[in-house]
Amino acid sequence: MSNVRVRFAPSPTGSTHIGTARTALFNWLYARRTGGVFVLRIEDTDKERNTQEALDELIDGLKWLGIDWDEGPGAEGEHGPYFQSQRNELYASYLKKLEEAGRTYEKDGAIYFKLEGERYTEFDKYVGAEVEKVKTQPVVIDDLIRGNVTRREERDFVIQRSNGDPSFHFVNVVDDIAMKITHVIRGEDHLSNTSKHVELFNAFGVEPPKFAHLPMILKNPKDGKGKMSKRDKGALIAEYKDRDFLPEAVRNFIALLGWSPKDDQEILSIEELVERFSLDDVQKGGARFDEKKMSHINFEYMKAMPVEAYANSASSALRKAGLIDDATDQDYLVSCLKVCQEKIDSFENLPGFAAYFFSDDYAINEKAEGKVFKKGDAITRIQEITPVLAALEDWTEASLEGAFNQLAESLETKPFAWFPVVRFAVSGTNSGPDFLPMLEILGKERVLERLKKTEEKYA
RNA sequence: GUCCCGUUCGUCUAGUCAGGUUUAGGACGCAUGGAUUUCAUCCAUGAAACAGAGGUUCGAAUCCUUUACGGGACGCCA
Secondary structure, eight states: OOOOEEEEOOOOSSSOBHHHHHHHHHHHHHHHHHTOEEEEOBOOOOTTTOOHHHHHHHHHHHHHTTOOOSBBTTBOOTTOOOBGGGOHHHHHHHHHHHHHTTOEEEETTEEEEOOOSEEEEEEETTTTEEEEEEEOOOEEEEETTTEEEEEOOOSOEEEEOTTSOBOHHHHHHHHHHHTTOOEEEEEGGGTTTHHHHHHHHHHTTOOOOEEEEEOOEEOOGGGOSSBOOTTSTTOBHHHHHHTTOOHHHHHHHHHTSSBOOSSSOOOOOHHHHHHHOOGGGBOSSOEEOOHHHHHHHHHHHHHHSOHHHHHHHHHHHHHHTTSOOTTSOHHHHHHHHHHHTTTOSOGGGHHHHHHHHHOSOOOOOHHHHHHHHHSSOHHHHHHHHHHHHHHOSSOSHHHHHHHHHHHHHHTTSOGGGTHHHHHHHHHSSSOOSOHHHHHHHHOHHHHHHHHHHHHHHHO
């Protein structure tokens, strides 16, 4: 086992964002790749904004994606507790160290970290006021993705708020020290904070960890500019779960946001991800989220599923649409889904695609309706085929094919003279699974009944 | 405004660190054609990019400079 220790440190203040999930995934992959330890630490120092729901959703999302943690809530280790709200004694002791070293001062009830260097006052345009600045030595951030980044911190910052709560920068560093974190993998939005953190590590006399700042996930330009926010379409992990996306597909897709295996392989199992992941191969530039590609990857996974697993996942979508319930025959369900699997690219579209298998109350596609009745012989075709099908004793794909062929021969035409109209009559549309298997699955009774209904309706 | 980071097809990216094997590769999407009773499926083909300008070099997507553009940070939020 290596000595690598990484942490994912979310703050439970809202729905879990796709970027948050990616940060978690990359940390997890790095830990698994290197044989290190993955720590989940909950940064709940902001009592006003933390919620239990957000925490539940976060944990739920991680589990859904197959991300587990070696230390963290529910997996207590020697560095716990893993909620920052329970670590105040530790923070107090570290604060004392800084106080004793003369690196703090109080102002307006808050405690500030005091930078080292010559002090001067300057009008700051951004702040819009005179502020005190410090001529500090530049700090070098050792970043595994970007190389060395040099930055200078020039203003003291708050490490304990006037309400007594320690601030993010402070607890983040203290915990990384206390939890012996070796690699900090987080979003690029933290890159400019990192100089503050390095200042703190230095003040504690501790060698800073290696950093790896992941590129931002950017908005689709039609949603505006900048990084993707929780309000943007497709931004929330819970949304994918609700829409019955496959977790392994979502995981595969977000792994590809800013990282690639460097060859043409795009579909990667979790084992392959672990085996091939490397921080060296992480992209520097921001990545834009593309829902179409996400759907494509999801479809690839859907096609590759064993039928039983497919039926299992599909059931959730069909249940939500009220098409099936506990009474639905499993064998029938499986045979229906078998013919749909190759054709339909998402579970959320499945109910619309396959409703007629489970209900007589299915939608009529008007375009298909127009097409089928344009020729004017549709009703005749139905009247021709109905007695033939009614007389058929053996209701299988093969015998159906024979029946259509025979009729076609006797009328000197092709069997597919009847296909579109019969398909429309039994399904309300002109597209769907292969025709003959579909008839076989629907069954004689249902097919005849729908033919009759159609004849009456359009006669 | 200041500082930091970035920039290869519309999008995700390979190639960049170790300059020549590149008519810059793959995938999504798009277009066209085909298979098919049909299709949201499948197959084939195509259009499509090294941000601009200088430089170094026999040779630059690859190295350097610079401009432009994009992103991030600048909270008693994390």
